[in-house]
Amino acid sequence: MFASLAAWATDEKAVLKALGCSLAIIEFDPSGTILTANENFCKTLGYDLAEIKGQHHRIFVDPAEANGGGYKAFWSKLARGEFHACEYKRSAKGGREVWIQASYNPVMNAKGVVNKVVKVATNITAEKLKNAEFESKLNAISRVQAVIEFSPGGEIITANANFLALLGYQLDEIKGQHHRMFVAPSEGQSPDYEAFWRKLNSGEAISASFKRIGKGGKEVWIQASYNPIFDMNGKVTKVVKFANDITDLTEIGAGLARLADNKIDQRIDKAFSPTFEKLRVDFNIAHDKLQQALLHIADGTTAIHAGALQISTAADDLSHRTEQQAASLEETAAALDQITATLKKSADGATHARDVVSAADRDAKTSAIVVRQAVEAMDAIATSARQISQIIGVIDEIAFQTNLLALNAGVEAARAGDAGRGFAVVASEVRALAQRSAEAAKEIKSLISASSTQVDTGVKLVAETGKSLDRILGQVTEINGVMDEIASGAKEQSAGLAEVNIAVNQMDQVTQQNAAMVEETTAASHSLSQEAMRLSGLLAEFQIGRPEGEPSIRSALQKAVPHAFRSTATGMKPSRDAGPAKRAARGIASRSNPQSAATSQTKVVNGAPLESGSGAWEEF
Template identity: 30%
Template sequence: MATGTVTPKSATNGKRSFPLEAVVTAAAAPMFVTDKNLVIRHISDAALGLFGYSRSEVVGKMTCADLCRTRLCRTNNCTINNCMRTGKPLTGRTVCQTRDGREMSVNAYCNALFDGQGAPIGGIEVLIDWTEAVDHAGQVSSINDAQAVIHFNMDGTIITANDNFLNAFGYTLPEVQGQHHSMLVEPDYKNSPEYRRFWEALNRGEAQVGEFKRIGKGGKEVWVQASYTPIKDLNGKPFKVVKYATDVTEQKLAQRGAMAEINRLIDSAKNGRLADRADVEKARGDFKRLFQGMNEMLDAFIAPLNVTAEYVARISKGDIPEKITDEYKGDFTEIKDNLNVLIDALNGLIEAVVTMAKATEEGQLDTRVDTSEFQGIWQRIVQTLNDTAEGVVVPLRDVGSVLDAMARKDFTRAVEKDYSGDYQELKRRTNVLGKNIRDAMAQINESANQFTEGARVIAESSQTLAQGAQEQSASVEEVTASVEELSRSIKGVKENAHVADKMAKEAKELAEQGRVAVGKSIEAMNLIRTSSDQIAEIIQVIS
């Protein structure tokens, strides 16, 4: 192949020829020239930069197949070979590989080169890198496959929509084309300032992104996560709007149902219906697992709460339960420990009360409970129990001391210390008892002296009567007077005896000695009665 001038077949009118190497090297597009054996003879700087090779590595050393490495190379579909064979320019789209293995989507434009006699001597190939365009087209295609897409004019009328959009809203394309976007919104929103501002923003070229509630065919509620993107011309003016949307209706309705169920559980908790649980069967998608987790959480929370409620109820009814032995975690362990401490405190308090009651029953009035084993209010309760026992024991000891003295026939003792309430009354009665016993003893002593004097008078009278009838006769009047005096004495003795008997009965239980003395007084009175009867008989004989 000559390296001077080359004339394309399409330019064989003989008007001009040009230096090929200079043209190719300076070309802005990636291009190269091969001989009829497909060895590269000229290549543009743009092509070297695209593939990553130097000129010395390529020119005269590499074929176009070595450079491009496409699936068409070295096959009957090789573009340059077909151009040389047919003499016609050809185009094709294929994928090339760069030096570092990166793939490029390219459009190849080929033409054959001929000598002056019209014989093919090689070919020229221009490459257009469509990688970004293909990627973009692929992305658009992928988006179109995956999302609901609809196109609008700037006035909101619908241009077209893909199947995803139509299926989501329940329409066919003829039903929506030429209609306004407002057919897809709620009536109130359609007439609102907010909707007007929505389209004003789009006409300013401002994209609108968010979650939107829309209305499908038959009033069907449709929720979409969407972006409304204004497409601008070369002058930067929006000429249409493309909406890319993902149908999130199911998720939205599931979320709404989940929130309703969560609010129901919250209401149940507020109103103490702790047995309520989320209905897992009503949940959709990920919310099913959420409901399961919520139920497990409620079970974990309410189980120890129910145990606490049960224990408190039992304790309130006087039924002290056994300590909790089940295993809990975290803060629930603290609740368990606190309940067990409460149970220990109540059992200790009950034991303390029983101990004090038993000690009182057995007369062990010095028994007290060790307050160091209790804390807080429990310690105060036990201390109050000890103080109560002390308040009972002190007056009982004082009264017992006085009664012990009385038992030892010492009626001079009295309770001196002042007390309150019933203890003061016990003190008064004890002291009154001692005083009554002392008074009774004094009256008994007085009556005994009177009995002695009466007996002496009787004895003297009896001796006088025994001296003979004559002397007796002489002293009848004297004896009569003595008898009358004696009768008066006897009457006084009787009266005193009745008083002494009454007082002795009052002191009977705690003054046994007084009872004995009263008994002796009664015996003396009987003797007096007997003597009186004898004297009466003697007087009758004398008379």
């Protein structure tokens, strides 16, 4: 028997030693005085055995707790042999807080009297802190979120105050009820709802936005997560749901969706919870500002469109008139070019005529000299003719005397008879010769007389010719002076027209540039009108609405500037052909080639020919 007791004691010591390797063990007497402690305990509390041996247990507890009645009762119970096991907060060396899971075990002697108390403890400080942190987090979540717990089948186990307030129930109204009481009947009977709980029972967490039905049919939107809770074997024991009320956010989302759908005519008038009330107010302020901005944009767009239409009409009219003026200037420039060329040709002709007249003047002067010389020569001829006539008279007289002598010689020869017959023959021959000389002298005299008459006539004619040439010379001199004046005037006119032509060309270029600028302005006004129409089309996609009694800017503008809302004038169509910008280049090119510009018979304005006889000159 003693042997078995010894063996049992040995075995017990071995067991205690083994437990001491992993557990903190300390022994007290029944009053609480420390008898001994193992190394694990000393490490847990941070003491050496010598520091605590003989000290009372109260060194490990808070002074307030040690001085309380509960602490004394605690040791009284242990002294009576009552066992205690629990979690305890103890103070380690330096005041450090330590949590232990411990059992206080009274050890009795053979008489049943407690002779010591053995405390076996495990340090659970880390687990306690972790659990405290976890509980703090859960409490924090519970303070701000709606929390409800379900059985795996969906029956309600419990719910916090936030959840109850959110749905409007008391806990006893929902405890034991199924989750489907929070959903619409059609949803609660749907296959999707059954699948929802099957997923949770399979351990799958679900997080989404849900619409739930509160007490009295109140619709509530929540952002919730359903979280399966597992036991040690991985089996789902319950489902914890954490939810936030997003009903107000859903309203805001619906309002934003309406805005995204271009519906700017619905405010959120229902008050939100204090948390989101400012968001609702800000949404309404933003909504109102956007609505007002779009209303102003819409009215302004109408005014812009009307103004752009008026500008476009005026620009089209100005473009039309500018094109006509450009065409008129172009024709004017061409005509001036032609006139300039004609005047230049006339000036050249006048210069040539002046040269011809000058040559004629010189020839006339030369002719006058020749005529005077001819008159002098004719006078000399007349004098010579008179002298010849006198000589012929002498010859005629000699012939007459010779004839008389021959007659006398014949008479004497006749008287002499035969002795004078030869002399008579000679005298007869001399008389015949004298008669022929007399006849020749008469003929010469007659010819000389006729020649003298003709010479006198020629002298008179030459004299008259000289007088005529003198008169012609005076007239040619006068004509030469006039031609000099004409040539000088033609040159001055040509120079003046050249300057006018330069000025007209400059006006033409400026007009063409103005026409190009007008065309750009017209295009810009049409573009502005199109942009205004496009903006109106975009605004038409919005359902803006207008506060009652608020007049539109369009109506105010129609009263102030009604002409801005009139339709385009009839027949005033903008030019769509090659505009002034292109004709400007053509006009400038024509200036460099006046001949081609001058020969152009028609111009084109707005795609139609403009005859030179049209009203363009009058308009110009």
